[in-house]
Amino acid sequence: MRILLVHKYAIIGGLEIWMVTWARLLRQMGHEAELFFLQRGSIEREIPTEIPAHFGDLADLLMYARRSAFDIIHAATSDWDVGLSTVREFCPGTRLVVTSHGELLAHGKAHWSSANCDAFVTCSHWDMRAQQPETDLPIQVVMNGIDTTVFRPRSDAPNGAPILAWVGRGWDLKQKRIDILASAASFLRVAGIRLWIADPGGPDKAHASVRRALAEAAEFWGPVPRAAMARFYQEVAASGGCVLSTSAFEGLPLALIEAQACGCPVIGPDVRGVNECVDPAHGGILYSGDCTSESLASLVRVTLSDRAEMATRSRKCASHIAAQFSMERMAVEYLRIYRELPYRRLREGIERRRTSYVTRRWVPAHSLFLASQRLAERGNWELAASTARRSLRICPTLYLRARRVAHLARAQVRSLCKTSA
Numbered sequence: 335m336r337i338l339l340v341h342k343y344a345i346i347g348g349l350e351i352w353m354v355t356w357a358r359l360l361r362q363m364g365h366e367a368e369l370f371f372l373q374r375g376s377i378e379r380e381i382p383t384e385i386p387a388h389f390g391d392l393a394d395l396l397m398y399a400r401r402s403a404f405d406i407i408h409a410a411t412s413d414w415d416v417g418l419s420t421v422r423e424f425c426p427g428t429r430l431v432v433t434s435h436g437e438l439l440a441h442g443k444a445h446w447s448s449a450n451c452d453a454f455v456t457c458s459h460w461d462m463r464a465q466q467p468e469t470d471l472p473i474q475v476v477m478n479g480i481d482t483t484v485f486r487p488r489s490d491a492p493n494g495a496p497i498l499a500w501v502g503r504g505w506d507l508k509q510k511r512i513d514i515l516a517s518a519a520s521f522l523r524v525a526g527i528r529l530w531i532a533d534p535g536g537p538d539k540a541h542a543s544v545r546r547a548l549a550e551a552a553e554f555w556g557p558v559p560r561a562a563m564a565r566f567y568q569e570v571a572a573s574g575g576c577v578l579s580t581s582a583f584e585g586l587p588l589a590l591i592e593a594q595a596c597g598c599p600v601i602g603p604d605v606r607g608v609n610e611c612v613d614p615a616h617g618g619i620l621y622s623g624d625c626t627s628e629s630l631a632s633l634v635r636v637t638l639s640d641r642a643e644m645a646t647r648s649r650k651c652a653s654h655i656a657a658q659f660s661m662e663r664m665a666v667e668y669l670r671i672y673r674e675l676p677y678r679r680l681r682e683g684i685e686r687r688r689t690s691y692v693t694r695r696w697v698p699a700h701s702l703f704l705a706s707q708r709l710a711e712r713g714n715w716e717l718a719a720s721t722a723r724r725s726l727r728i729c730p731t732l733y734l735r736a737r738r739v740a741h742l743a744r745a746q747v748r749s750l751c752k753t754s755a
Contacts, residue, residue, distance in 0.1 A: 335672065336366045338399060340409045342416050344375030344389070346534045347503065348588040349410060349435045351377075351560065352478060356668075357385050359481075359661055370395055372416060376534060380560040392416055392701060393708035396717060399425045406431055406672050411446055411454075415693070417701035419450035420724050424717065429453070429675045433476070434461050436585020436607050445694050447471060452676040455668075457586040460606040470679040474671060477610075478586045479664030480595055480655070485564050487597030487652045490572035496638040497528045497553075497575035499566070499598070501589040504533040504540040512540065514580040514627065516547035521631030523551050527638065528573070531555040532566060567596035574644050576601055578634060582623075584608050591659050594618070594651035599644065601634060611659070617651035699729030703738060710745055719749035 337360055339353045353369060354377070360367035361384065368386040371377070372395065381387045388398060399407060399421050407425070409418050411434040422430045429452040436458065446454050447469045454471040456462040462473045502510040512533075522529060529552045536556040537545050548555065558566050570577065570593070577593040577600045584590075584607025590600050591611050602608040604620040612618035621633055638644065702725035709718035722742045726733055733739050 335406065335669075336402070336404045337406045337408060337672070338368050338370055338402070338404045340370045340372075340395065340407055340413065340418065342372040342410075342413050342418075344371040344373050344377045345503075346376045346380060346557075346560075348478075348585070351380070351588060352435070354381055354385065354560075355481065355661065356664075358382060359665055361385065363665065370398070391708060392418075392705035393712065393714075393717075393721075396421065396424055396705065396709070396721065397712075397714060399428065400717070404428050406675075408433065410435060414445055415697040415701065417698040417705065417725075417728075419446075419698070420702055420721065422450065422452070423724060424720060429672075431455065431671065431675070433457060434465060434585070436461055436583065448677075448679050453671050455671065458607055458610050460610065461585060471677055472680050474667075476664055476667045476671070477659060478588055478591065479659055479661035480588065480592050481661050482595055482656050482659075485567070485592045485595035486656075487595075487648065488568040488572055490568075494573055495526055495528050496644075497530050497570045497573040498522060498634055498638070499530045499532065499570045499575065499577045499593070500580070501532045501577060501593070502579075502581070503535060504531070504537075504544065505535050507541065507544075509582055509584075511580040511582050512548075513544055514630070515578065516544045517627040518631040518634075519547050519551035521628055522634065525631065525635040527634065528553050528575070530566075530570065532558040532563070563592065564596055567593045567598045571596055571598040571648055574641050575638060576634075576644070576647075579603060579608055579612070581605065581608060586610055591655055595655040595659070597648040597652040599647040599651050601637060611655075613654065616654035617647035617649070695729040696732060699725045699732045702728070703732060703741075706745060707741060710741070710748075715745060715748040715752050719745040722746075 339357055341353060357367040357369055370388045372391060374389050406429050407421050408431045411432045431453045432446050432451050433455040448471050454469055454473045455476050456473055457478045459475055462475045466473050500515050504512045507513055531552050534557045577598055579590055579600060579602035583605055586607055594600055599617050600612045601619045602612045603623050605623055609620055612620060614620060619637060702721050706718045706721040709721060722745045
């Protein structure tokens with residue numbers, strides 16, 4: 335099976351790491367898996383050389399996908415705005431699968447249905463329940479999986495002061511909320527707790543107030559190479575420490591799953607996404623979202639002070655993750671979805687909630703118009719014409735401007751002339 339994993343961003347984030355990990359496993363299983371990002375970014379240094387990776391705009395993607403004849407193109411629901419649904423029309427025989435990694439809270443509804451994709455997947459049950467009323471496709475849940483041969487416990491006995499680790503994008507205050515950690519930093523320091531922050535942006539990208547609060551409290555604050563992340567979690571676990579999450583929401587956070595697989599318990603907020611992988615019955619601790627900074631610091635201090643209980647939590651969370659979040663289990667479920675495509679509609683004429691015309695139509699149509707212009711510049715008039723027509727169908731009002739109408743007409747004429755010749 336030939337599979338192309340696509341995403342518009344190329345940062346080091348959970349979704350991008352998932353893509354790289356999934357592509358590697360697919361290739362190990364004998365499938366031809368490749369990556370395509372619509373921009374360049376920090377994820378490039380994390381891609382193994384054996385995985386073909388491509389970078390370009392939508393026009394590049396359409397040309398490459400069309401000539402490469404992939405069986406499956408697998409994208410994120412948040413890629414709606416770049417006009418990715420058009421690959422289904424321009425790549426005969428290729429099926430489009432989309433997965434939501436929690437984008438509902440971050441980006442709003444994704445507008446995917448049987449009209450523009452072949453399968454709709456979410457990585458968490460909360461996301462499935464939230465999005466099922468908005469689509470006529472049966473949403474399937476495939477929980478994220480990790481490589482438990484890499485992310486596994488070490489047998490070291492706890493030594494030294496316990497480490498509290500925070501993992502994420504420090505500049506993303508809307509989702510990751512490192513400011514909550516910053517407000518608790520002074521209480522943690524008084525308690526003698528060491529603080530490690532694994533942040534690809536480091537302190538330089540953090541807000542000034544956060545940087546001031548954490549500068550002295552953090553023993554380490556910076557990026558950790560992907561290959562060193564398992565060791566990072568293992569060292570935290572070996573200290574008798576844990577990972578703290580302050581996220582406002584998550585899809586299904588790989589960082590928290592990987593930490594627990596290494597025997598590193600997690601203290602996290604009782605919010606969607608986090609509470610699907612951090613389970614008090616299996617060594618995790620959930621705190622209320624309205625917990626004060628002082629109360630949160632006290633919870634961390636009391637939790638880490640009980641070394642015997644922390645050892646028990648470590649064993650429980652590692653065992654739970656190995657059983658429920660393995661990459662092998664995820665592979666079986668995704669390959670089944672790939673092979674059973676396409677899926678039948680659940681119902682006709684579903685009632686949709688009101689959504690923004692700009693988000694639903696103008697944004698993807700404009701992305702397609704720009705792609706059509708680039709295809710024309712490269713002399714691919716056939717694809718430029720069909721991309722422009724697709725753009726017109728999605729959002730006719732986009733063509734109220736004369737220059738867009740002129741491009742549409744020119745592309746159609748040049749495509750017909752080329753076909754006639």
